[in-house]
Amino acid sequence: MEMAATILVCLVLILPTVAGVTEGCCEDLSKTLGSKVSYPASAAYNASIASFWSQQEQLITPSCVVSAKSVQDVSNAMRVLGPKSCKFAVRSGGHAALAGSANIQDGVTIDLSGLDWIHPFSNHSLVSIGPGQTWGKVYSSLDALGVSVPGGRDGPVGVGGTTLGGGFGYFATKAGFACNNIVAYELVLANGTVVNATRSRYSDLWMALKGGSNSFGIVTNFVFQTFPLGAIWGGDIYYNISTIDAQLEAFYRFTSNPSYDTNAGLLHNFAYTPEVGPLIVNQYAYAKPDPNPATFRAFILLQPQISNTTQVSSLETLSVNAGKASPNSFQQITFAVTFTNELAMLQELFTIWNSSTSEVSAVAGIKWSLTLVPIVPAITFHSAIKGSDVLGLSVPPQGLVLTLLSASFNSSDDYSMVNRVANRLSDKIIRTAKEFGVYNTYVDLNHGAAWQDPIASYGSESVAFLQRTAQKYDPTGVFQTQCPGGFKVFGLERNV
Ligand SMILES: Cc1cc2nc3c(=O)[nH]c(=O)nc-3n(C[C@H](O)[C@H](O)[C@H](O)COP(=O)(O)OP(=O)(O)OC[C@H]3O[C@@H](n4cnc5c(N)ncnc54)[C@H](O)[C@@H]3O)c2cc1C
Structure with missing residues (x-):
């Protein structure tokens, strides 16, 4: 009895706070933003939710969606959300895999996909891009001007999330990560104030946004x-798995080449589906219209090949074609592990991944790929000359290998099981990299798993700086808690 009374008192004390978190948020937003606020079952709401990439994000139902069209809309929304302690999510292209990254159950999702402009400056050396724009459209506009930006590889992915998490594109060796190329961020702070962060004004924010x-x-x-870019060469070659030894040797040499050809971008994939079994898929990009780049020859000569889509084309074409391989509405799990480029480690990595395929082979619709991306000194050179970033990367002469899992499957019923296998695979890769003495703590934020902490991986100096900066501009922690x-x-624990 005494216990029941205590629980009741606690509930009475807690309820007004809990109710205050959710009640009236959407209604107050509607008063300010009118029809830009949409509710469940309306066409605008359904279209916004359906356009998330991962099924996990699509299954989350916010109380309302704010379809922002301008900085003023975002500022007005924050002036409501902050003081009312409303829970909210921020979404640009909606391509983050993890549930709750950019959508929020029973909260307010701010959809920035209407902030989709691409405005080149008159001499084309700079371009203003809205966060809701997608890379395919960015490349299409800029290809026509003979310039580009080093954004994400797949056409449908959003500019906002990619760029704020670093952003690693085909031509990072020509210009650095996407974040290294931002000269100004327009930012709405927690209290609705709009600031313009550049190297000389709000310089701490300018730096914090380069990966934060x-x-x-x-x-x-x-x-x-921007950087100059005309016609390019690129596409995919699918190879029989029997080429694996020669592939790994070619990858090791390509990544550790002291005269690395900075026109070249490569993704090397171990790809598995139960129907076809394991394959090697190399995605090539070359920043010139050279149909036979010498730097890729060791790969291109390998046989047997299954298919080849390489061609002289544009970055837009390459990114649109790449995007077709990753359709919306499937369950998705990713992780990111980094190690120093070392042939014995690459060989062990393949063995570890190959034996993991049997653990997921019965999962309906499974596609289980490990992508290896070279991080070479030419990339961090651009970071250094453009004012640095918070990623904390230091690249040895033989290069680093960024290893990314992409697991795609049909149903949430299999999520826990596939997540466990993915987690074990990641642990095994890390353990092996440590045994070989090649482990690097860097976790690419744009592919981080639920169990990873990419920001901590940037190192204690970056973390202290980021925390100081967040506290300075958001003293009540709106972006940490709400x-x-x-x-x-x-x-913070994520909504997974
Ligand atoms: C098919 C595919 C291909 C990919 N290829 C690449 C690649 O080549 N290179 C690479 O680096 N990454 C790549 N990624 C990963 C991609 O960069 C991340 O998923 C990124 O989060 C997507 O950005 P988005 O705007 O679409 O995501 P969203 O899901 O909209 O946002 C991701 C995160 O960023 C935050 N955010 C988004 N916009 C803003 C904003 N304007 N202000 C504040 N916070 C914001 C969100 O709150 C969320 O936490 C790929 C992903 C997919 C699915």
């Missing part, structure tokens, strides 16, 4: 520095 993701405010415009999705600088 969504802990500081909502970015409503990026000014990118916006729980994504990877936070205070390492």
